[in-house]
Amino acid sequence: MDTAADIGMIIHGIRLPITAQDVSPIIWHALESGKYEAKEARQVQRLLRSGDRVLELGSGIGVITAVMAQTPQVTIWSFDANPHTVALAERVAAANGIENVTFRQGLLTAGAPEQYSFYVRRDFWMSSMIESQGPFEDVIEIGSQNVDSFIGAQGINVLVMDIEGAERELLGAASLDGIERVFLELHDHLYGLAGVRDIFAAMNERGFSYDPRNSSGPCVMFMRDDGTPRSYCEEE
Template sequence: MKALHGLAQGKRAGQFMQDLLSLRGVRIPNEPDVITPQVARSIRAERYEKDEVTGLPKFIDPEDRVVELGAGIGFISSYLATQLNVRRVMCIEANPTLCDFIGRVHAANGIEGVEVLNAVALADSHELGMSTFYIRDPFWSSSLDPKPEYVQEVSVPERHLSEILGDFDANVLIVDIEGGEKYLFDGANLANVDKVYLEVHTRKIGLRGIKACFDHLSALGFAYDQRVSSGGSVLFRRVGRR
């Protein structure tokens, strides 16, 4: 009986291991409600967030205090913690289902102490209330834009970007919010931020939207860093500060 019990435990452990995907040293629970076949293919082929993880080691320091907007499935925050030894990370994600999943990803990687906030970060000029967030499949297409078609809409609390950054004393901001970057930095207070790593969604905001976003960052004292930027993943550094 002991042998059979041990065999059963081994089978359960083996099944658990089979239900974990691995990407660049990060374990990701293979839960089909979130990790759909398209997402799983991207992870297995190591295409998921490829540009971001290529750039991050070039400018991230372990002592950085990172706020991530659009935290998705928690891969980037887990990569920062497990592979780059960043100790202070805060995740902001509008999709409440993904917020729960991020917690499970962190647990699978032995990560503790990362705050996950279900919210939408907006420019300081915006009067706070609730935002309607439109969820799509795959999850990375979800946004505040009601077009194209979506599978679900949820109401999400709004927070001012400057308040989030100030409360956390962040010096690094990572942004992947499917077009929400267009006006995010308009009049924002980024006083303690040195580095902004931004995924630009040209198909959502067009060239005029990119210009508006870049102009706002320039007005706040940031410059494009060609050495790190690649494709749609762009790093801005504060001029005169490292």
């Protein structure tokens, strides 16, 4: 029989076998309250279609990954630079019987592979490649892979990312060939509205449109379409 410690908590329908010692107090409170990535969890359920091949950048502890993995016949590759959160995400996947996700500790960027410094913070959702973002506990030196090469090699058609400001540079330089839908969290506290404008301009140049029906606040979706008007729907 499962004990309470074995079961952990349930959030967004996902079994979460972690403890308060695994994460910071702020993140633990967000998990206990059910507010942790609640908006993202609702939206990604509408994002995916059967058979999608998904690249997730910024897996965190794997909650959103696990939600996405419930879509039939979906295959997911999920990257995070932080080895601690990758280990937690793998634990979450195992507890939920998820076998269609490959987790990797790594960094995907546009352009030629380079070495980067990644700053690990107690609140892991603040970990980033930006030293000035705030106090950090550790620095990881990590080599990058080219994101477009990975997309092409794996036949990726959906890109999901929450990478603490790095989305501005990546989307400004990557070609995103083969990608149909992009779902990301904007971080205007790191690059201002000018950065948001740059992201929208880059997506427009690559033939993507902002999807207002599947976006909410900083969590936005871009998709390619042929310009055909949509049927009217009542606002949710």
